[in-house]
Amino acid sequence: MTDQPVNILMVDDDEDDFFLVSQLLQDISPGQYQLDWAPTYSKAVEEIDRKKHDIYLVDYRLGPYTGIDILHHFQQLEYRAPVIVLTGKGDYTIDKEAMQAGASDYLVKGEISADQLERSIRYALDEAHHLRVIEENEKKYFGVFEKAHDLIILADCDKNVIDANPAALRNLKYSKEEMLNLNLKELFYHEDQYRHFFENICGEDSSLRTEYNFLTKEGRKLDVMVSAVTLDETEQIFLCVAQDITERKREEQEKQQQQKFVVTGRIARVIAHEVRNPLTNILLAVSQFKGEPVDPEESQVYVDIIERNCTRINQLITELLHSTRMMELNIQPHGINELTDKALTLAQDRLQLNEIKVNKDYLKQDIIIPADEEKVVIALLNIIINAIEAMTPGKGVLTVQTLQQKDKAVITISDNGPGIPEEMKMRLFDPFFTSKPKGTGLGLTSTQNIVMNHKGTIHVESEPEAGSTFTITLPVNG
Structure with missing residues (x-):
């Protein structure tokens, strides 16, 4: 009281x-x-x-x-x-x-x-x-329930709709009476999706958050992000909240298309620039053969120019294909400490020449991962070389760390260089993008492709005058 x-x-x-x-x-x-x-x-x-x-x-x-x-x-x-x-x-x-x-x-x-x-x-x-x-x-x-913009539906594990809010009726184009007479599976666009939904919501977890496709009464497809949870385990009643993401997905697709055009245009411009120079040399050499007859010694000079520039064009195309295509991997068990050390060994001459100090912070017990040794070492080497070139000779410190996060192996490579400007970070892995006068811009593209082919991720963090850190995450179990 x-x-x-x-x-x-x-x-x-x-x-x-x-x-x-x-x-x-x-x-x-x-x-x-x-x-x-x-x-x-x-x-x-x-x-x-x-x-x-x-x-x-x-x-x-x-x-x-x-x-x-x-x-x-x-x-x-x-x-x-x-x-x-x-x-x-x-x-x-x-x-x-x-x-x-x-x-x-x-x-x-x-x-x-x-x-x-x-x-x-x-x-x-x-x-x-x-x-x-x-x-x-x-x-x-x-x-x-009444005022929410998201679609809210109550149903049971017999797939019967018990209740639906106004947003659900409005978006799915059903009357309240029609909705209450529906079997929930009729709202799913694909049969395999509703099977997946009910296997999860009526299973042991009794909750989920997954993207599905709903079907309106008019036959229109809705892209929805569904969050569902069991409210009453005895009665097997669950709450389903579906956010209509149709418009957002359409905008994302349009944005992706625009980005593809931008990337394609940039690649086309770079290729045109890189190929035009050797082509110009080839055409100039060919024009010499069309004029007055040249003696054998002079003609050999022009043939060499043609051959050298054709080889250059072929190399450019080969590098581009290798940097972006899905590759065949020779997967074998390797330790991440072992792979990192091999990349550092290949960079040893550059490290000594630039007087770069190397700090290694490795796991005491190496983690074994399924990897293509040659390709992962190349990926790490590309990052290490970029770090060396970013640091001031005699003052550079390269820090390499290996660690484990749950079922992931992680390798971080940090430098104390000037950092990467924000506008460059967004384009860092784009083909042919480079800030080096003589760089092809394919090194990090190739690195990203190798990591992705190993089902891993690569991420960069950088602040002006504070250096850069590349983080490569690779699955332990493939």
Whole structure:
């Protein structure tokens, strides 16, 4: 109980009964209860309309009226206050009728003890409090359910739709009646998707978040991100919230197409630039053969020019193909410490020439991963060479670390160079993108391709004047 007294209204036309109940309440706890009296139906209705009491004790017999009439008045007001009905001994039919009409409890006059009255009041107040909390939560849920922009559907594991919010009806083009007659599998565009959905939601996990395709009544496909969770395991009822991502996916596809055009255009411009120079040399050499006859010694010079530039063009095309194509891998078990050391060994001459200090922080016990040794070493070597070229000779520090994160092997390569500008980071792995005067721009493209072919990831972090860190993550189990 709270520090404030419990306000009770007793509706009874017998003053002796009022006095008796008042004494019982004083016996329970003096000052804990404030009891008011309404001796008539009209006075009772007047007090009830004011809604100032916490609980009501109502005698069944009130002259021409009954306690059931009082309960009906509560219903008309939609006032859900706890009501305890006082009945005569043996009035079991009346007791049942009172409970059906909304009474919290009933007590038999002449048999009421202080403990019994206190317990009945306490239970009725607790029940009323719990019902209010439930009602408030229901109102909150109903508000979210009705006003949410996402599609919300309640269903059971028999695949029957139990309820759907306005957003679901609006987006799926069904009426409420049509939706409630649907089997949920009819909303899935692909049969394998609804099978996957129900295997997960009705399985052990009882929750999921996956992208699916829904089908509207008009036959239009909706791309949706579905989050679902089981609400009642006994009844096997689950809540399904579907976010319509159709427009977002369309915009992403358009953006990807635009990016493809941008990349394709950039590659085309670089190829045109790289190939045009040797082609110009070839054409100039060929033009010499079209003019005056040249002696054999001079013609050999022009033939060499043609051959050298044709070879250059062939090399450019080969490098481009190797840097971007899916490759065949010779997978064998190798340690990440072992692979990293081999890449450092190949870069040893450059490290010494530039007086670069190397810090190694390896795992004490090497992690074995499935890898193509030659290709992974090349990928690491490309990053190491870039780091060497980025640092000031005599002041450079190269830090190489290996570690394990769950089922992933991680290799980080850090330098203390000037860092990579933000606008360059976005294009770092693009074919032919380079900041080096004589670079082809295919080294990091090739590195990324090798890592991706090993089902791994590569990520770069860099801050101006704070150096750069490349992180390669490779799966331990392939």
